Amino acid sequence: MRALQITELSGPRSALQIADLPDPEADHPLTPGSGVLIDVHAAGVAFPEVLQTRGEYQYKPELPFVPGTDIGGVVRSAPEGSGLAEGARVAACCMSGGFAEVAVAPAFLTFALSDELDFAQGASLVMNYHTAYFALKLRGRLAEGDTVLVHGAAGGVGTAALQVAKGLGARTIAVVSSDDKERVAREAGADEVVRSDSAWKDEAKELSGGGVDIVIDPVGGDRFTDSLRSLREGGRVVVVGFTGGSIPEVKVNRLLLNNTEVVGAGWGAFVMGKPGINEEIGAAVNRLVDEGFVRPIVGARFPLDHAADALELIDGRGATGKIVLDVRA
Numbered sequence: 666m667r668a669l670q671i672t673e674l675s676g677p678r679s680a681l682q683i684a685d686l687p688d689p690e691a692d693h694p695l696t697p698g699s700g701v702l703i704d705v706h707a708a709g710v711a712f713p714e715v716l717q718t719r720g721e722y723q724y725k726p727e728l729p730f731v732p733g734t735d736i737g738g739v740v741r742s743a744p745e746g747s748g749l750a751e752g753a754r755v756a757a758c759c760m761s762g763g764f765a766e767v768a769v770a771p772a773f774l775t776f777a778l779s780d781e782l783d784f785a786q787g788a789s790l791v792m793n794y795h796t797a798y799f800a801l802k803l804r805g806r807l808a809e810g811d812t813v814l815v816h817g818a819a820g821g822v823g824t825a826a827l828q829v830a831k832g833l834g835a836r837t838i839a840v841v842s843s844d845d846k847e848r849v850a851r852e853a854g855a856d857e858v859v860r861s862d863s864a865w866k867d868e869a870k871e872l873s874g875g876g877v878d879i880v881i882d883p884v885g886g887d888r889f890t891d892s893l894r895s896l897r898e899g900g901r902v903v904v905v906g907f908t909g910g911s912i913p914e915v916k917v918n919r920l921l922l923n924n925t926e927v928v929g930a931g932w933g934a935f936v937m938g939k940p941g942i943n944e945e946i947g948a949a950v951n952r953l954v955d956e957g958f959v960r961p962i963v964g965a966r967f968p969l970d971h972a973a974d975a976l977e978l979i980d981g982r983g984a985t986g987k988i989v990l991d992v993r994a
C-alpha cells in the first residue's frame with residue numbers, strides 16, 4: 666500500500682516521505698488480536714501531526730512511522746460481533762497509521778458513516794465531534810437554552826463545537842481572529858461572532874444578558890482569565906486544548922467569588938477502554954448528523970504527496986474547519 670511516513674523529526678516540510686509498505690494486519694494495539702481493516706479514502710490532519718514531525722507530541726513512536734488519527738473509508742474486514750460489515754462506509758479513529766491506503770482501527774472507535782457525509786467529512790468526524798459532544802454535554806453539562814462561547818471557533822474542534830451545541834439546543838457565540846474565520850464560524854451556524862482582538866469578554870456578557878453558561882476553550886493562553894470573567898454564576902470553562910501556545914494558570918479565588926468552575930475535557934483519555942461511552946457518543950453524533958446539525962466543514966483538501974502543505978497550513982494558523990488528505994487521489 667501507499668503510505669506516508671515520518672522518517673525524521675525535522676518539521677512539517679521535510680519529515681514526511683511516501684513509502685510502499687505491506688498492508689497492516691487486522692490487529693490494533695488497543696484491541697490486541699483484533700481490529701477493523703479499512704480501505705482509507707480520506708485522512709484528517711490535525712495539530713498533533715504537526716507536533717509529531719518535530720518529535721514534540723506526547724506519543725512518540727519509533728521512526729519511521731505512519732501518522733494519521735482520523736479516517737473515512739470502507740470496511741475491508743471487521744471482527745465478528747462488531748456490527749460492522751465488509752463494504753460499510755465508516756468514520757474511524759485509528760490513533761496512528763491513517764495516512765495510508767489501508768489502516769486498522771479498534772471496533773469501538775469505528776462508526777457507520779451516514780450517506781449524507783462524504784469520506785472527507787467522515788475523516789473530520791470522530792476526534793473533533795466526539796470531543797465536542799464530550800466537552801459540551803458530558804463535561805460541560807450543557808442544557809437546552811444555554812449560551813456557549815467557543816474559542817478558536819473556525820477550527821476543527823471549534824466548528825464541531827458550534828454545530829453540536831446548536832444541535833443540543835444552545836445559543837452560540839464564536840470567538841475568531843479574522844474575517845475569513847468569521848465567515849467559517851457563521852457557516853458552522855454561530856449565532857454571534859466576536860473578535861479575539863476586541864473586547865470580546867464584554868461583548869459576550871452583553872450578548873448573553875450577563876454571562877455565558879459554558880466556554881469551550883481549545884486555545885488557552887492569555888485569554889483564560891477573561892473566559893472566567895465572561896461566565897454567569899454557575900458557569901463552566903471547559904479546557905480542551907492549548908493552540909495559543911501556553912497553559913494558563915487559574916487563581917482559584919475567582920472561582921470562589923463568582924461560583925464558577927474550570928472543567929477538563931480529555932476525550933481520548935476518558936473514552937479509551939470504555940466501549941459503552943463510545944457507543945453513546947457515536948449514537949448522539951450520528952443522531953445530530955441525521956437531524957442535519959452536524960455537517961463537518963472541510964477547509965482544504967490535499968493529495969497524500971502534498972501533506973507537507975496541509976501541515977504547514979495548520980502550523981501557520983491558516984487552517985479553517987478540518988484539513989483533509991485525499992489518500993486515493
Ligand SMILES: NC(=O)c1ccc[n+]([C@@H]2O[C@H](COP(=O)([O-])OP(=O)(O)OC[C@H]3O[C@@H](n4cnc5c(N)ncnc54)[C@H](OP(=O)(O)O)[C@@H]3O)[C@@H](O)[C@H]2O)c1
Pocket residue numbers: 711712713792793796817818819820821822823840841842843846861883884904905906907908909910930931932933979981982984985986
Ligand atoms: N481535549 C481533547 O480531547 C482534544 C481533542 C481534539 C483536539 N484537541 C486539541 O484542541 C486544539 C484545537 O484543535 P483543532 O483541530 O481545532 O485545531 P485548529 O483547527 O488548528 O484550530 C485551532 C484554533 O486555535 C486558534 N489559535 C489561537 N492561537 C493560535 C496559535 N498561536 N496557533 C494556532 N492556532 C491558534 C485559531 O483560531 P483563531 O485564529 O481564530 O484564534 C485556530 O482556528 C488542539 O490543541 C488539539 O490538540 C483536544
